[in-house]
Amino acid sequence: MTDPTVPEHPVPPPGWEADVVAADGGTVHLRPITPEDADGIQGLMERSSDQTRYYRFFGPMKRLSDKDLYRFTHVDHDHRVAFVVLLGDELIGVGRYDRYPGTDDAEVAFLVEDAHQRRGLGSVLLEHLAAAARERGITRFVAEVLSQNTGMVRVFLDAGYEARRSYEDGVVHLTFPIAPTEQALAVTYEREQRSESRSIGRLLTPQSVAVVGASNDSTKIGHAVLRNLLDAGFAGPIYPVNPAVRHVAGVPAHASIEDIPDDVDLAVLAVPATEVPGVVEACRRKRVKGLVVISGGFGETGPEGLAAERDFVVAARASGMRVVGPNCLGLVNTDPAVSLNASLAPRVPGRGRMGFFAQSGALGVMLLERASNRGIGLSSFVSAGNRADVSGNDMLQYWATDPGTEVVLLHLESFGNPRKFARLARRVGRDKPVVAVKSGRHVGMTAGLAGTSVTVPEESVAALFASAGVIRVQTLAELFDVGTLLAHQPLPAGSRVAIVGNSTAVGVLVADAVLEQGLQLAHERPVDIGTGAPPDEFRAALQAAVDDDAVDAVIAVYLPALAHETEPFGRVLREISAGATKPLVANYLSTDGIPDVLVVRGEDGMPARGSVPSFSTPERAVIALARVAEYAAWRRRPAGEVPELDVDEAAARAVVDGALAEGGGRELTDEEVIALLGAYGVPLLRSRRAEDAEAAVAAAEEVGYPVVLKSTAPWLRHRADLGGTRLDLRDADDVRAGFEAIPSDDPVIVQEMAAPGVPTVVEVVDDPSFGALVSFGVGGVATDLLGDRAFRTLPLTDTDAREMVREPRAWPLLDGYRGSEPVDVAALEDLLLRIARLADDLPEVLALSLEPVIVGPSKPWHGGRSLVVAGAAVRVGPPTARVDPGPRRMFSAADPR
8 A cells, every 4th residue: 555645765854853841740752653653553542532532533433444544654744744752662642734735734633642641742742743844834734623622722722823713513623823923932931841840840859769779888879879868868768779688778678670569759870881771671661750870981981871871861761751860969859848868968958048950970079068068058959960861951940930949059061052041041040040150161071071062162151141141150169159148138239338347457358359349339438346346336337337228238347356255246247137128248257267157047947038148258258249239230130122123034045045055155245245234234335346446446436435445355354454455545546556556366345435433343153052142342453352242142132232232341432432422332232133133043144244343423424324334244054053942852962852
C-alpha cells in the first residue's frame, strides 16, 4: 500500500525533536511520527477510553483500519505533519495537521491517552505543530471539536491566538492565525515557567529518597550522602541500595532500587560511571521522579564521557525524570517540612531567604561551609555539576515563584542558553534580586570542563547582565555580602548615604569609599559621636540619620572602647534597624569579634528582616551597598518597551536572501547596504560609486558639492591617516586631484560632505551563544584604544537605547562638553532601536558597522536631519545564534538540541 503524495522515505527537518517538561513537572519526548510508530498508535487507541476516541474521531472507532493507520503514520513533513509524544518506549499522545490543498490553512487534531490528559500535552503539541506549520508557509489552523469536548476547546482558546468560533450540529469550528503574537508568546512563557518550576519542586520536595551506592565505608561518597541525609533529619523514608550488605548506617539496605517495596521520588546515584546507565534504566522501571547523579566520569573527561552523559540523560528525560548533575555536589532544601541534604556537604546553612545555585561541586562544599560560618541562611541550594539537564535557568524558574526565596545567588562558570537566561533574569529581577559571580572573566574554562558550553566574551556577559538587571559581583565574598544585605534590609530609595559612628578615622574611610563607588554623601562629613559616647548618644545619632528625608541609606561605624560593653551598641543597631524603612549596614567590631549579621530573630527563629549586615572593613560595606543601590535604581526605572517602527522587513529580507542565494556568506555591496539600511529608515548620506576620476566628477555633480572621496580598498577604509579618505572637495578639480592622491587603484565612493558634528559608531556583532550584540561608542582613536563602548543584547528596548547612549565615558562630548551645543540624543536612540530591530528580524546579518555616524544639534542641521550615517559595512551568512522564541523544549549542555 503506498501513497503517491508522500515520498518513500521523507525526512523531517532537523530541530523538530525535543524533550519537553509537562505541566505536572514530569518530562516527555516529542518527535515527528515515523512508519515504525504503527504499533504505538494502535496501542494508544486501545488504551484510550471510548469517550476519548469518540471525541477524536467523532465515532466509536476502537482501532484504525490498515488504510487509516498507513495514512496516519506516513506523512511528508510538509503538507502533512504529525508529532508523537513518548514516555519511555510508550506512545502516549499524537498531534497532526493536514494542509487544505491550494491554501495556507491546515486542519489540526490531537489524541492524548486518558492517563496523561491534563498534563498540558495538547498545548505542547499545538506549539510544536504551529512552529512546524509556520516553517512550511501555513498561516492558519482550523479545528473541528465536538462541543462536549470542552478540554480540547480550551486548549485552542487558551493558546493566546485570536480564534474565531462558530457552532453547527454539535461541532465547534475554530479558525485562528498561528503567527507568534505577543499574547501567544506570553502564554508559552507562563506555561513554561509553571512546568519547569514544578519539575524542580519535585526534586527539592521528595517524599522518599533512595541512595544507590550507599556504603558503610566512610571514605565512599555513597556513605557521605546517606549520612548527610540522615543527619539532616529528612522527613520521609530513606532507602540505601547496596546488593552486598543488609544494612548501611543502621538502615536496612536493598539489593536494587526495584526491590524497594514503596514508591521512590528521588534517587541519588553514587556509583561508578559505567553503572549509571543500568541504574537509570532501573529507575525508569521503578517510576522514580528525579535523579541526582553525583558520580563523575562523564562530560568533564572528554568526548567519550560526553557521549555517555548525553545517552543517560536522554533516557532519563524520556522516562519522565529530571537530572541534577552528573559530577555534582547535590541539592539541599532547608524547609523544616523537608529537611533535605542530598549532597556531599557535611554542613549546610540554616533556614534563610536566599536560593543558591553553583555549578562546581568542589567549590559548592566550600561555599556552603562559608555561608554556615557567616550565619547566612539559605532556602535551597543546587550544585548542577555538568548541567546535563538541570541548569541555572531551571532554578530561576523555580525561585521566581517560591515563597521561601527572596534573593537568588548564582555562581556561574558558563552559560547554556544565555538568551533564555536574560529573559528569565529580567523577569525575576523585577521582584527578586538576582546576584551573580561569573568566573572566567580573564581565563576561560578548559573545553568540556564541568559541562562548559560556548566561551562567552566578557563584553557579552556584561551586556547580558546589564540588560537583565543582574547584580554582578566580582568575588565570592562580595556575593555573600550583597546577598546578606538584600535578604535582611530594604532597598534604598536613592544613592544618598549618611555615616554615623564613633571613629573619625573610620568614618572618613567610609566617606572615601562612598564617593569612589558612585554613591553620594548625604552630608558633608560623617557624624562622629566620639569613642566615649554611651549607647543613648549612638541611638540618637542613628535615629536622626534614619529619620532624615535627605538620607537614603545609613552606614554605622562602631569601634569598641575599653570603657564600654559592646552588646548595648549592637542592641541599638538591631532595634533601630527593625523599625527602619531604609537600609542600615554596619562596620561593627565587638570584643567578641566581627559578627556578619546582628540578628533579629523572627517567630520561626530565622534571622528576620531588620537584622543588620556587619562587615569587617568599611570598603566591603560600601561596595555591597553600592551594588544594591544600582539594582534598586534599575528596578525603579521603567521596564522599557520595544517600540513599533515603520520598517520594510520584506524589502530587507529580499536583499539578504539575494545575497545568500549562491550559498555561504559574504560582504554586501554598497548598493545592497543602501537598500538594506534604507528599508529600516537609516539616514544615509547620498553617495555614488566611481571607477575613475571622470566618473567621480560626474558622481560629485550628481550628489552635490562639497563631497568626500573614500577608497573601497579594505585596508584603507576609515583610515584618513593613510590617505584613504579625502574631505571637503568643492569642485571638479578637487575631485580629480583627490582621486589621484588616494594610494589605491580600487573604485571610490563619492559622498556628500556631512556638516560638522560628533562622530559616533554603531555596530552589530554576532555571538554564537547570545545572538546579536548591539554596541555604541563615540568615534575616535582614543575611544577605540580604551574600548569605550556600551553593549546590549536583543531585543533592545527604548530604555536600553537611552542607557546605551549615556553609558560610555565619552558621553559628555555628546552633552555639551566645554560649552558645545548638545547633539540630538533622541536621533541616536532611534538609530540604535532601528539597527537592533534589523538584527532581530534578520539573524543572517552576522556583522554590521556604521562608522562614522555623525550627529549634530537637535535643530535642523544637515538637510533637515540631525543625524547621518557616513559609512556602513554589512556581512551576511547562515545564522549561527541560538534563537530563544519558539515551542517549548529542554536545553542540555551535553545535548543542546
